[in-house]
Amino acid sequence: MFRAHMSVTRIWQLIEKRMMSCISVHGKLPGLQRAVGEVRRKSSFRQSPLLTATPVRALIDEQISIKGRFLSQNYPVTVCAQMHSEEGDLWEAFAHYTTNASSSINLTSDHSVGGSYVGCEPMGLFWALEPALGSREGLRLRKRNVETPYMVNISLLEGHTSPSEGQRTELAAVTTERWYMAPGVRRIEIRQNNIVGTLFLPPGPGPFPAMLDLWGMVGGLLEYRSALFASRGFASLSVAYMGHKDLPGPQHIMSVGDSYFKSAFQLLQDHCQVDADRIGVIGLSYGVVPTLRIATTIGFKPSCLICINGAVGSPLLDEDGKSKMFESDQKHWEFDDRGYVSFRNVSLPDNLPPESKRKVENITCPLMYIVGEDDLCTASTENADVIEEALRSAGKSHQFTRLSYPGAGHLIEPPYTPCSRASLWKTKPEKLFTLWGGHPAPHAAAQEDAWKRILEFMETHLRR
Amino acid sequence: MSVLRCFSFSRGALWCVTRPHLQECTPTSRRLLSAMTQVVPPILSVTPCRALVDEKFKVLVENLPPGCPVTVRSLHHSEDKDDWEAYGHYVSDHSGVVSVSEDLSYGGTYTGKEPMGLLWSMRPVPGSRPGLRLRKMNVCTPMLVTISVHSGHEGFRDQAPLASVLTERWYMAPGIRRININEQGVQGTLFIPPGPGPFPGLLDMWGGGGGLLESRAALLASHGYVSLALDYLGFDQESENLEFKYFETAFNIIKDHPQVMPDRVGIFGLSLGSLVAVTLAAYSTIVKPCCIVCISCNHYYPARGSTVTSKFEGVTRQLSKARVNEDNQVIWKDVALEFITDPSNIAEVGRINCPTLLVNGCDDQNWPTVETAEDVARLMREAGKEHLLSRLAYPDTGHLIEPPFSPHFRATTFVMRSSKEKVILLWGGQTKPHSDAQEDSWRKILSFLQFHLYCGPNLKAKI
Numbered sequence: 001m002f003r004a005h006m007s008v009t010r011i012w013q014l015i016e017k018r019m020m021s022c023i024s025v026h027g028k029l030p031g032l033q034r035a036v037g038e039v040r041r042k043s044s045f046r047q048s049p050l051l052t053a054t055p056v057r058a059l060i061d062e063q064i065s066i067k068g069r070f071l072s073q074n075y076p077v078t079v080c081a082q083m084h085s086e087e088g089d090l091w092e093a094f095a096h097y098t099t100n101a102s103s104s105i106n107l108t109s110d111h112s113v114g115g116s117y118v119g120c121e122p123m124g125l126f127w128a129l130e131p132a133l134g135s136r137e138g139l140r141l142r143k144r145n146v147e148t149p150y151m152v153n154i155s156l157l158e159g160h161t162s163p164s165e166g167q168r169t170e171l172a173a174v175t176t177e178r179w180y181m182a183p184g185v186r187r188i189e190i191r192q193n194n195i196v197g198t199l200f201l202p203p204g205p206g207p208f209p210a211m212l213d214l215w216g217m218v219g220g221l222l223e224y225r226s227a228l229f230a231s232r233g234f235a236s237l238s239v240a241y242m243g244h245k246d247l248p249g250p251q252h253i254m255s256v257g258d259s260y261f262k263s264a265f266q267l268l269q270d271h272c273q274v275d276a277d278r279i280g281v282i283g284l285s286y287g288v289v290p291t292l293r294i295a296t297t298i299g300f301k302p303s304c305l306i307c308i309n310g311a312v313g314s315p316l317l318d319e320d321g322k323s324k325m326f327e328s329d330q331k332h333w334e335f336d337d338r339g340y341v342s343f344r345n346v347s348l349p350d351n352l353p354p355e356s357k358r359k360v361e362n363i364t365c366p367l368m369y370i371v372g373e374d375d376l377c378t379a380s381t382e383n384a385d386v387i388e389e390a391l392r393s394a395g396k397s398h399q400f401t402r403l404s405y406p407g408a409g410h411l412i413e414p415p416y417t418p419c420s421r422a423s424l425w426k427t428k429p430e431k432l433f434t435l436w437g438g439h440p441a442p443h444a445a446a447q448e449d450a451w452k453r454i455l456e457f458m459e460t461h462l463r464r
Numbered sequence: 465m466s467v468l469r470c471f472s473f474s475r476g477a478l479w480c481v482t483r484p485h486l487q488e489c490t491p492t493s494r495r496l497l498s499a500m501t502q503v504v505p506p507i508l509s510v511t512p513c514r515a516l517v518d519e520k521f522k523v524l525v526e527n528l529p530p531g532c533p534v535t536v537r538s539l540h541h542s543e544d545k546d547d548w549e550a551y552g553h554y555v556s557d558h559s560g561v562v563s564v565s566e567d568l569s570y571g572g573t574y575t576g577k578e579p580m581g582l583l584w585s586m587r588p589v590p591g592s593r594p595g596l597r598l599r600k601m602n603v604c605t606p607m608l609v610t611i612s613v614h615s616g617h618e619g620f621r622d623q624a625p626l627a628s629v630l631t632e633r634w635y636m637a638p639g640i641r642r643i644n645i646n647e648q649g650v651q652g653t654l655f656i657p658p659g660p661g662p663f664p665g666l667l668d669m670w671g672g673g674g675g676l677l678e679s680r681a682a683l684l685a686s687h688g689y690v691s692l693a694l695d696y697l698g699f700d701q702e703s704e705n706l707e708f709k710y711f712e713t714a715f716n717i718i719k720d721h722p723q724v725m726p727d728r729v730g731i732f733g734l735s736l737g738s739l740v741a742v743t744l745a746a747y748s749t750i751v752k753p754c755c756i757v758c759i760s761c762n763h764y765y766p767a768r769g770s771t772v773t774s775k776f777e778g779v780t781r782q783l784s785k786a787r788v789n790e791d792n793q794v795i796w797k798d799v800a801l802e803f804i805t806d807p808s809n810i811a812e813v814g815r816i817n818c819p820t821l822l823v824n825g826c827d828d829q830n831w832p833t834v835e836t837a838e839d840v841a842r843l844m845r846e847a848g849k850e851h852l853l854s855r856l857a858y859p860d861t862g863h864l865i866e867p868p869f870s871p872h873f874r875a876t877t878f879v880m881r882s883s884k885e886k887v888i889l890l891w892g893g894q895t896k897p898h899s900d901a902q903e904d905s906w907r908k909i910l911s912f913l914q915f916h917l918y919c920g921p922n923l924k925a926k927i
Contacts, residue, residue: 048661048662048663048664048725048728048918050688050918051659052688054519055512055514055515055519056516056637056638056686057512057514057515057632057634057638058512058514059513062512070918070919151638151639153639153658155659170659170660171660172659172660173639173658173659173660174637174639174658174659175637175638175639175658176638177514177638179514182513182514182629182630183513183514183608183629183630183631183632184610184628184629184630202629203610203628203629203630204505204508204612204625204627204628204629205505205624205625205626205627205628206505207505208505231513233507233509463504463507463527464504464527
């Protein structure tokens with residue numbers, strides 16, 4: 001036994017000094033794998049690897065620089081990220097790298113040669129996160145409690161492996177915190193004037209420009225985008241308009257109409273720390289419908305509008321803006337061979353009743369429309385064309401900005417978060433999964449670029 | 465869209481008229497106020513908003529009028545319920561931007577181009593108790609600093625800030641485990657970095673000021689070292705033969721930890737702690753540190769007296785004859801100089817066999833560390849060990865050389881162990897050079913530790 005250890009160490013010395021290229025060969029020799037690990041711990045002949053992440057506590061939209069040092073030269077390693085969602089599911093990502101001549105790896109400049117992503121992707125470990133093998137189907141990563149961070153554990157493993165493989169040696173690890181809220185941001189629950197929402201205020205006296213934040217038909221109250229806006233200096237009110245226990249009426253239909261959004265906008269205008277003349281509206285998916293209604297029908301004058309993958313109208317709304325049940329009209333639903341549903345055709349402009357389409361030519365403020373070209377939930381490209389044409393006919397092209405991302409899906413959210421191509425839509429009467437579209441790498445690139453441009457758009461029209 | 469802008473700057477007020485429809489405002493008090501002084505507030509950002517205490521940040525103010533005088537101020541409410549502040553006077557450039565990292569401060573608690581001046585030049589706000597010292601005792605929570613922008617230079621405190629942000633400064637990185645140690649008679653706190661290890665280890669000791677300071681050990685763990693902050697004052701042991709027993713036991717607790725590389729454990733000491741480091745390295749037959757770092761080194765080791773604690777108490781009794789200056793601050797340096805001139809009172813540092821880093825300030829008024837460092841160098845040279853010694857000496861720097869960007873204290877309140885008397889001890893140093901020394905020495909200390917504990921060749925490996 002002792003002699004076996006001696007010879008292993010001697011081989012290691014020879015390899016280190018002369019035969020660099022043999023390291024990968026050595027790693028593959030089956031019997032030596034575990035013995036090498038033991039030698040390392042007992043005699044500390046090899047150095048102790050160090051993995052660092054800077055900054056180690058970051059906002060979700062900040063880049064983190066991950067480096068590994070004190071490894072061996074030209075050595076295969078795997079960097080692996082793991083985190084638990086609030087629902088308790090394990091999400092993982094990993095990538096294969098090879099150390100360079102200075103025995104280190106740097107994820108901001110090195111290229112991954114395999115794993116959850118390939119190429120030079122400094123934040124790949126975050127946007128390529130997927131539910132671990134064996135998880136429930138159709139998961140989507142969304143943070144409900146924005147006052148605590150996501151704890152992501154990043155580890156450095158020996159060789160090119162994956163998290164699901166049994167035997168792997170961990171060389172080093174670092175824990176990072178990823179926050180939606182910067183320190184000093186105030187979170188205020190709003191349950192007044194019949195509004196159900198959460199207001200986020202940046203630190204300081206203000207007055208601040210503000211955003212009204214509207215999400216889609218999945219419903220509930222999602223706070224994370226508003227928390228990020230407040231961390232970037234914009235007051236932000238996220239309101240729920242369906243699927244929330246504090247709202248009147250059944251949860252599966254939209255029982256609130258135009259007056260609801262009017263109250264929400266008014267609340268922002270009346271707030272003493274909000275600049276009443278600098279309020280914009282952002283809507284994702286079905287949230288685009290009330291966004292356009294605010295700017296056209298309701299009579300407010302927002303300073304700017306941002307619409308992501310939404311339609312100009314909806315077959316569901318009555319005059320007051322309240323909706324019928326979404327499932328009542330399924331003639332345009334399309335199912336793939338797994339039984340997953342795509343709602344795309346519901347929002348094709350030709351399928352929308354003409355009276356529901358907003359008169360976007362009446363809009364007086366700049367409008368940014370973001371399209372994911374692989375959107376399987378909304379006919380974004382066609383709707384963008386309609387809006388563009390309407391504004392051009394009215395001589396308002398200069399107000400229109402269009403961002404179109406190939407390969408991106410429906411859910412274009414804050415950057416460096418995973419893309420869900422499909423997720424669970426409902427469980428009754430039976431489980432139904434819906435397709436959002438999007439492929440991980442192009443969707444991640446779209447989220448990163450779109451977020452930067454959204455913030456620039458807001459800076460230009462709300463601040464300067 | 466047309467935008468009308470007119471700026472006229474009068475003391476404390478900025479005028480900015482933007483859009484015509486402003487005139488339609490309803491007469492609520494807020495709208496009246498904003499109609500009269502419609503301000504586009506400046507945008508203040510601190511990047512990163514959450515950082516370790518030894519990381520730099522960038523403070524940027526945008527959206528100001530060009531050539532606008534402003535004051536950037538930091539405010540911290542300490543654990544002892546005192547307020548500490550720093551501020552710099554700036555003038556915005558042609559694009560209305562003030563960048564604390566790039567621009568010059570024209571006055572305040574610091575001047576010139578000082579990216580981190582808002583932290584290291586902090587001092588207690590006017591009206592505070594004298595002799596205060598800023599120390600974070602709870603390292604599991606961050607230090608909260610409010611950075612704000614005020615209009616004008618003189619009298620900036622009279623008005624509300626134009627903008628403010630909150631930034632967090634942490635001693636502990638996430639994932640570090642903090643473990644209270646109370647075994648084999650040893651008391652302290654152990655910090656273990658995340659990950660499997662094995663890691664190099666450090667025994668961390670502060671000086672005679674009392675209390676267990678965990679801040680530096682937590683910070684060292686954030687850099688990848690298993691660190692034990694040792695509480696060693698007041699632990700008396702009986703026999704002279706066992707004078708090192710407490711420290712040797714503590715060292716072995718680190719060395720024997722399953723996540724520590726046993727031949728990569730060093731010792732880090734400040735002031736009295738550096739005396740422990742030096743004597744352990746010189747005399748102990750049980751512990752063999754891989755390297756030692758001594759800040760404000762002390763090598764006074766009279767033969768009589770058994771433990772470090774009793775030696776220290778003996779010394780402080782003798783120091784009661786120390787000189788007091790015109791500000792009623794006690795200076796120990798001159799009296800202590802007499803002690804160390806007798807060679808029989810000095811530790812035999814020539815017996816040290818490991819790499820040693822000495823860091824001291826040339827304006828140290830608390831202990832003659834300049835003479836000590838010279839003496840240590842001479843003794844090690846005579847013993848042929850000069851190649852093991854590295855020295856850093858900083859002009860106008862005092863005794864308390866701490867991790868970077870922490871404020872400088874020229875003199876603080878000190879409770880004498882023996883008599884429980886409260887005095888004001890003079891540590892020395894001038895703020896700007898002392899802070900430069902803290903920043904420079906920390907970088908070099910980390911580099912020294914990394915070289916010897918992380919990547920140095922292991923001469924003692926047995927195959």
